[in-house]
Amino acid sequence: MTLALHVPGASPVHRAPAGAKLLVLVALGVLLFAVPTWPVAAGALAGVLLVGLWAARLPVRVLARQARAVAVWVVALFVVHALVTDVLTGLATALRLLALVLAAAVVTATTRVTALVAVVERLCAPLRLVGVRPARIGLAVALALRFIPLVAERADRIREAQAARGARVRGPRALVRLVVPLLVSVLQLAHTVGEALDARGADTA
Amino acid sequence: MRRRRAAAPAPDPDPTRGVELLGVGHVYGERTVLRDLDLRLTEHRIGVVGANGSGKSTFARLLNGLVVPTSGRVLVDGLDTATHGREVRRRVGFVFQDPDAQIVHPTVAEDVGYGLENQGVPADERAERVAEVLARYGLAEHADHPAHLLSGGQKQLLAVAGVLVMRPARIVLDEPTTLLDLVNARRIADLVAGLEQAVVVVTHDLDLLAGFDRVLVVDGGRVVADDRPAPAVTAYRALMADR
Numbered sequence: 001m002t003l004a005l006h007v008p009g010a011s012p013v014h015r016a017p018a019g020a021k022l023l024v025l026v027a028l029g030v031l032l033f034a035v036p037t038w039p040v041a042a043g044a045l046a047g048v049l050l051v052g053l054w055a056a057r058l059p060v061r062v063l064a065r066q067a068r069a070v071a072v073w074v075v076a077l078f079v080v081h082a083l084v085t086d087v088l089t090g091l092a093t094a095l096r097l098l099a100l101v102l103a104a105a106v107v108t109a110t111t112r113v114t115a116l117v118a119v120v121e122r123l124c125a126p127l128r129l130v131g132v133r134p135a136r137i138g139l140a141v142a143l144a145l146r147f148i149p150l151v152a153e154r155a156d157r158i159r160e161a162q163a164a165r166g167a168r169v170r171g172p173r174a175l176v177r178l179v180v181p182l183l184v185s186v187l188q189l190a191h192t193v194g195e196a197l198d199a200r201g202a203d204t205a
Numbered sequence: 206m207r208r209r210r211a212a213a214p215a216p217d218p219d220p221t222r223g224v225e226l227l228g229v230g231h232v233y234g235e236r237t238v239l240r241d242l243d244l245r246l247t248e249h250r251i252g253v254v255g256a257n258g259s260g261k262s263t264f265a266r267l268l269n270g271l272v273v274p275t276s277g278r279v280l281v282d283g284l285d286t287a288t289h290g291r292e293v294r295r296r297v298g299f300v301f302q303d304p305d306a307q308i309v310h311p312t313v314a315e316d317v318g319y320g321l322e323n324q325g326v327p328a329d330e331r332a333e334r335v336a337e338v339l340a341r342y343g344l345a346e347h348a349d350h351p352a353h354l355l356s357g358g359q360k361q362l363l364a365v366a367g368v369l370v371m372r373p374a375r376i377v378l379d380e381p382t383t384l385l386d387l388v389n390a391r392r393i394a395d396l397v398a399g400l401e402q403a404v405v406v407v408t409h410d411l412d413l414l415a416g417f418d419r420v421l422v423v424d425g426g427r428v429v430a431d432d433r434p435a436p437a438v439t440a441y442r443a444l445m446a447d448r
Contacts, residue, residue: 006312006349006351008349008350112312112315112349113311114310142309142310142311143309146309146311146352149351150305150353192301192303195266195299195306196299196306197309198271198290198294199298199299199307200307200319200320200323201294201324201371
């Protein structure tokens with residue numbers, strides 16, 4: 001499993017402040033839901049593709065991967081809406097989902113995690129008043145992003161180990177068999193990560 | 206959880222004192238993992254060998270206060286690890302066996318900068334020091350790459366880089382070559398040999414110990430041999446042959 005994380009680059013989109021990019025993303029979401037017509041959705045999608053592929057010079061595969069991940073939902077939404085309401089509503093809904101998912105992918109691909117974390121910390125700054133330390137929330141976000149692929153990799157290892165010893169690796173039972181060893185493995189990992197944070201001077205007291 | 210002694214103001218560290226273990230023992234629940242350790246570690250390069258479960262990893266963790274001994278005291282350059290843990294960890298870098306557990310940020314450069322951020326180093330200087338360390342360890346071209354896409358050897362280099370960028374006075378490495386192939390193990394060995402800091406290396410890799418100043422053999426939670434590498438390794442082999 002790979003995440004559409006940061007794709008290094010020096011385009012204007014890459015250099016734009018993370019806060020501004022997140023704000024545009026939010027505004028786009030509001031617009032698409034406030035004006036739910038297919039020309040707006042199609043325009044938004046075209047705009048996102050223009051920004052992502054031309055302005056930010058992202059490889060097509062980065063966006064294609066994200067589109068593939070939601071393809072089933074896009075098609076399902078279109079079919080259901082086309083049957084229940086009409087084809088144009090279906091088109092608007094499907095394009096809207098695609099535009100938003102790709103817009104989010106463009107933001108993550110062009111923004112460093114540290115910059116995103118800094119925005120999160122700034123947004124959480126008022127929580128200081130109730131005793132929450134924003135830097136810790138930022139660290140939690142960064143850790144989550146770092147460990148998603150690692151946990152996925154561990155899940156794969158466990159699945160392989162089970163398959164190598166003749167277990168089925170698909171279906172609900174396989175999932176249940178995966179959960180316990182994965183949980184044990186992740187807890188052990190968490191313990192060492194805690195030590196590593198201490199060793200590297202994190203303020204964990 | 207053991208109650209920590211009240212923190213006193215940190216005395217000035219005295220690097221000539223090295224690491225002192227005074228009557229140190231450590232117990233996990235019912236299990237005694239280390240006992241009766243009285244050592245003074247002042248040499249530049251010290252190796253620690255021992256069988257699985259001999260207490261080596263706990264020993265390593267004592268040296269930078271990740272583990273506080275349940276009896277006795279550990280002093281690093283005169284600072285007690287029980288009362289001055291943060292100062293001690295600033296002075297003693299720690300490289301873990303599994304780099305995956307120690308890399309905490311998604312991309313390479315961000316991870317190297319993490320420790321500096323904790324030290325409050327300003328952003329400009331941070332970027333400069335990160336770039337310098339990445340260049341020194343051949344990771345410059347990977348600066349913006351996701352850490353999880355690096356090879357095992359590169360990950361271990363990244364883990365070491367993340368520690369060295371903090372410029373610790375001493376470095377403890379816990380089995381740094383165990384997960385590596387021969388080529389990468391040799392790279393780490395060369396890197397360790399070239400470090401100006403005092404190092405303590407816990408290892409099963411006896412080749413790594415060539416050129417060390419002192420080797421401790423740990424067995425059953427005690428130091429059973431403490432010598433130059435050649436006689437210590439001979440003693441270790443003899444000990445293992447009897448099993």
